[in-house]
Amino acid sequence: MPIKYPNGQSFKQLAVPKKAAPVQFGKRGMNFESEINATNEYYLAHGIAVIHKKPTPVQIVRVDYPQRSRAKITEAYFKQASTTDYSGVYQGYYLDFEAKETQQKTSFPLKNFHKHQIEHMQAVLDQGGIAFVLLHFASLTETYYLPAEPLIQFYLEHEGLKSMPITLIRENGYAIATQQIPRVPYLEIINSLYEVTDHR
Amino acid sequence: MPIKYPNGQSFKQLAVPKKAAPVQFGKRGMNFESEINATNEYYLAHGIAVIHKKPTPVQIVRVDYPQRSRAKITEAYFKQASTTDYSGVYQGYYLDFEAKETQQKTSFPLKNFHKHQIEHMQAVLDQGGIAFVLLHFASLTETYYLPAEPLIQFYLEHEGLKSMPITLIRENGYAIATQQIPRVPYLEIINSLYEVTDHR
Numbered sequence: 001m002p003i004k005y006p007n008g009q010s011f012k013q014l015a016v017p018k019k020a021a022p023v024q025f026g027k028r029g030m031n032f033e034s035e036i037n038a039t040n041e042y043y044l045a046h047g048i049a050v051i052h053k054k055p056t057p058v059q060i061v062r063v064d065y066p067q068r069s070r071a072k073i074t075e076a077y078f079k080q081a082s083t084t085d086y087s088g089v090y091q092g093y094y095l096d097f098e099a100k101e102t103q104q105k106t107s108f109p110l111k112n113f114h115k116h117q118i119e120h121m122q123a124v125l126d127q128g129g130i131a132f133v134l135l136h137f138a139s140l141t142e143t144y145y146l147p148a149e150p151l152i153q154f155y156l157e158h159e160g161l162k163s164m165p166i167t168l169i170r171e172n173g174y175a176i177a178t179q180q181i182p183r184v185p186y187l188e189i190i191n192s193l194y195e196v197t198d199h200r
Numbered sequence: 201m202p203i204k205y206p207n208g209q210s211f212k213q214l215a216v217p218k219k220a221a222p223v224q225f226g227k228r229g230m231n232f233e234s235e236i237n238a239t240n241e242y243y244l245a246h247g248i249a250v251i252h253k254k255p256t257p258v259q260i261v262r263v264d265y266p267q268r269s270r271a272k273i274t275e276a277y278f279k280q281a282s283t284t285d286y287s288g289v290y291q292g293y294y295l296d297f298e299a300k301e302t303q304q305k306t307s308f309p310l311k312n313f314h315k316h317q318i319e320h321m322q323a324v325l326d327q328g329g330i331a332f333v334l335l336h337f338a339s340l341t342e343t344y345y346l347p348a349e350p351l352i353q354f355y356l357e358h359e360g361l362k363s364m365p366i367t368l369i370r371e372n373g374y375a376i377a378t379q380q381i382p383r384v385p386y387l388e389i390i391n392s393l394y395e396v397t398d399h400r
Contacts, residue, residue, distance in 0.1 A: 050323045052283050057255040058273065073258065073276040083252050087287060089294035092328030096289070123250045128292030 032101040032136040032143075035183040036086070042182040043090075049187060051088030051095060057081055083120045084131075090187060091196050094129035096121065097186075101136035107163035108135050110155055118155050121148040130194065134176070134186055135169060145189040146173035232301035232336040232343075235383040236286070242382040243290075249387060251288030251295060257281055283320045284331075290387060291396050294329035296321065297386075301336035307363035308335050310355055318355050321348040330394065334376070334386055335369060345389040346373035 030038075036053075043049040062075035084098040100112045113133075121131040131148035150172035154164050174189045190196065230238075236253075243249040262275035284298040300312045313333075321331040331348035350372035354364050374389045390396065 044323070047323070047326060050320070050327050050329070055255045055257040055279075056260070058258050058260075058276070060256070060258075071278055073278070074274060076258070076273040076276055078271055078273070079255075089296070089324055089327040089329035092294070094289035094292070094294040094329075120250070123244070123247070124289055126247060127250050127289040129250070129289035129294075 032134075032138070032184075033099055035178075036099045036134065039182040039184045039186070040086070040088075043187065049088060049090035049095070051086055051090070053085050054081070054083065054087070080114060080116070082116045084117055090190065093190070093194065093196075094124070094127075095190070096124045096129055096131045097133055099134040099136070101138050103139050104163070105137065105139050105166070107165045108137075108169060109163045110158070110160050113151075113155065113160070115160060118152055118160070122152055125149065125152075130190065134184065135173070137166065141178075143176045143178055143184060144169050144173040145176055145186055147193075232334075232338070232384075233299055235378075236299045236334065239382040239384045239386070240286070240288075243387065249288060249290040249295070251286055251290070253285050254281070254283065254287070280314060280316065282316045284317055290390065293390070293394065293396075294324070294327075295390070296324045296329055296331045297333055299334040299336070301338050303339050304363070305337065305339050305366070307365045308337075308369060309363045310358070310360050313351075313355065313360065315360060318352055318360070322352055325349065325352075330390065334384065335373070337366065341378075343376045343378055343384060344369050344373040345376055345386055347393075 033053075040049075040051045040053070043051060057079040058073075058076045059079050060073055060076045062073070064072045064074050066072055084096050086099065087094070087096045089095070098113065098117060100108070102108055102112070124131040125148055133146050133148065133151055135144045135146055137143070146169055150168070151164070154162075154168065174192075176184055176186055176189060178184055233253075240249075240251045240253070243251060257279040258273075258276045259279050260273055260276045262273070264272045264274050266272055284296050286299065287294070287296045289295070298313065298317060300308075302308055302312070324331040325348055333346050333348065333351055335344045335346055337343070346369055350368070351364070354362075354368065374392075376384055376386055376389060378384055
């Protein structure tokens with residue numbers, strides 16, 4: 001008894017022209033991460049893809065039980081993530097990515113990525129998954145899909161210390177035309193790079 | 201510049217006889233979840249698969265900054281998970297599962313699964329992912345791989361209210377012979393059910 005989604009449309013029908021005017025996230029009071037989350041909610045609600053943001057990893061030290069019904073965490077600390085923030089499945093493909101934004105205009109600071117995350121992306125590639133990053137240049141209102149391969153190569157060559165020039169990102173990545181709904185249609189890049197067949 | 205794993209062996213070489221004596225987790229002071237985590241660490245360290253447990257979802261209400269270096273969460277609450285606990289990639293396949301144990305001997309209580317998780321598993325199947333549950337009967341020291349399809353069907357037929365009889369689990373699932381290392385070799389079931397090709 002399969003669960004029915006409200007919208008039976010195929011992805012192709014939902015696709016929008018790539019030339020849509022870019023949406024300036026900052027001006028609408030939403031940051032890039034929220035835009036990605038909204039995009040994933042759209043994909044999920046329409047049965048297009050199942051992509052979730054992992055919860056923030058927290059080390060829980062002390063929990064109080066003031067009422068039986070609801071435990072209260074009274075001491076906890078943020079932990080460094082060992083993987084990327086987003087993962088899920090799209091038409092049989094395992095997707096794994098990180099979404100980051102910068103105010104800089106000429107390069108993207110690699111300190112946004114931890115060594116663990118870079119290693120994780122390489123491990124995902126080795127397993128036949130699709131790993132990438134979504135980079136948003138807020139001041140330029142430009143958004144890029146950058147495959148993990150050139151990012152990892154640049155990161156290892158510079159030991160994670162440098163910023164990646166936007167010229168290199170443009171050369172190795174793909175611009176995403178942001179729009180109203182879904183806001184950051186990154187799956188269109190996947191469609192253009194991989195053979196995507198509707199499994200439903 | 202691909203990252204090298206310490207062990208270049210292929211999965212086939214690492215596979216162990218299926219008739220290994222079952223390991224009794226309880227007696228070694230480890231619960232089933234820890235055994236699954238240890239199994240995933242083994243798979244990761246040997247470059248066999250990249251499977252991670254998602255962090256516990258926590259709603260953070262208040263954070264203090266006693267020192268600049270380390271933020272302290274002083275009020276937070278557990279949130280219900282909207283997905284399953286485990287996901288990752290194995291030779292191009294998206295895997296998604298939940299691991300649960302029970303002390304019961306004749307059936308598995310479905311209250312262990314939330315409606316959201318059942319819906320999530322159906323969405324994963326619709327996207328061509330592999331969804332399943334690992335069920336451990338602690339008193340019987342029996343462990344099963346149960347595909348999501350029969351679980352979802354039983355859950356929807358009984359509105360999540362009933363327990364699933366062990367006879368049905370044995371009929372629709374696959375026994376996993378637990379062992380020392382890796383402790384719960386559930387990928388062997390995947391190997392027997394799907395066409396697995398080494399992507400490396």
